[in-house]
Amino acid sequence: MFNQKLYVVAFATILTAACGSDSSSSDPQPMAPDLSQGLFVDAKVTGLKYDTATQSGFTDEGGYFNYIAGEDVTFSIGGIRFPTVAAKELLTPLDLFNTDNIDDIEVLNTIRLLQSLDDDGDLSNGIQIPEVVHQLASTISIDFNDPNFIDELSELIELSGVMNTGFVSLAEAKAHFLDTLAQYDITPAQNCGSDHPMVGYSGTFTTFSHDVAGTATIVDNCTIEVTNFSYDGGGPDVYFYGAIDHAYAGADAFSIGTQLTGTVFNDDTVVLNLPSSKSLDDLNTLSVWCVDFSVDFGSLRFEASQ
Incomplete structure (x- = not known):
């Protein structure tokens, strides 16, 4: 005698297996990114x-x-x-x-x-x-x-x-x-020209306090190199400052480079890049300047090399 119940169960089992087989073959697992x-x-x-x-x-x-x-x-x-x-x-x-x-x-x-x-x-x-x-x-x-x-x-x-x-x-x-x-063969870009008449000018710091000493030379239109630079690191809020005729407390004076406070220099070389808003037309003197007390620790005037 035909067992209808047994037939239905067997058919459902086969159908389920077949569906599972088709699903696994048609839906590959995603690969993890490298x-x-x-x-x-x-x-x-x-x-x-x-x-x-x-x-x-x-x-x-x-x-x-x-x-x-x-x-x-x-x-x-x-x-x-x-x-x-x-x-x-x-x-x-x-x-x-x-x-x-x-x-x-x-x-x-x-x-x-x-x-x-x-x-x-x-x-x-x-x-x-x-x-x-x-x-x-x-x-x-x-x-x-x-x-x-x-x-x-x-x-x-x-x-x-x-x-x-x-x-x-x-x-x-x-x-x-x-x-x-x-x-790693990485060369920082050199984007400054060298056509300004002050390129090549230099000066030597006159020492007023904190053992400031050294020589500054204008390398190109936006770079000043300070060689044999010494400073004892004293004084609050100290920067290199550029100005016309030593007017470092004036409205047109400006800081150049990072803050010097707390850093001791001993015959070091420091490379200064002028701020993008300034040019060599904006200075002919340079100071190690204490902003808080408006004190010149040492300064120089840029002049043509002899």
């Missing part, structure tokens, strides 16, 4: 926190971080966050601020901070940022264009236990970064 590695350098930086949409961690001993093509990456030290940029195979502080100007104030502040936080103070073996630095900086946020950047973060370096007890000098930080860029 993981890429990027390298962050001002020397190879180890222990720098990074975050992308899918990846997070700390740069490894080679300075590498993980990302998926098309993602952005944000680097940070505790609460100190660097600008978010498109992740790629090689990133430097120039990329973070979308510039090729090594004298950009944000770039200079970044390289000084990274180098100063190196655990053993030996940049030849890379930059190692210890975990304690992230903990100490957990509540810190700062603008890399802040004129008080060095003062604001000096305590972090003092408390971190790294080899440096203060910020590395501007000249040292820049020289090291230039060497690193050269290793």
Whole structure:
């Protein structure tokens, strides 16, 4: 006798299996996107926190971080966050601020901070940022264009236990970064002309206080090189200042480069880029100027070489 109930169950089982078979063959599983590695350098930086949409961690001993093509990456030290940029195979502080100007104030502040936080103070073996630095900086946020950047973060370096007890000098930080860029065949752009009649002019600082000394030479239309520069780091809110005929307290005077407060220079070389809104027509004298008290620590007049 035909068992209708048994037939229905058997047919349903076959139909279900067939449907399952068709589904697995027609709907392939999605493939995971490929993981890429990027390298962050001002020397190879180890222990720098990074975050992308899918990846997070700390740069490894080679300075590498993980990302998926098309993602952005944000680097940070505790609460100190660097600008978010498109992740790629090689990133430097120039990329973070979308510039090729090594004298950009944000770039200079970044390289000084990274180098100063190196655990053993030996940049030849890379930059190692210890975990304690992230903990100490957990509540810190700062603008890399802040004129008080060095003062604001000096305590972090003092408390971190790294080899440096203060910020590395501007000249040292820049020289090291230039060497690193050269290793990767990166040459900062030189966009200044040399047709201004003051190109080649120079002057020697007259010392008034804080051991200011050195010689400044106008290299091109927007660059001044200060050689054998010395300054004891004293005085609040100190900058190089340009002016006409030593009128540094006047409305037309202007700061050039990063803040000098707290940084000791000893026969160092400092490269100054004029602000984009200024030209060599706006100065014929240069001072190490204390803004808070309107005091000239040492100044010079640019004159044609003999």
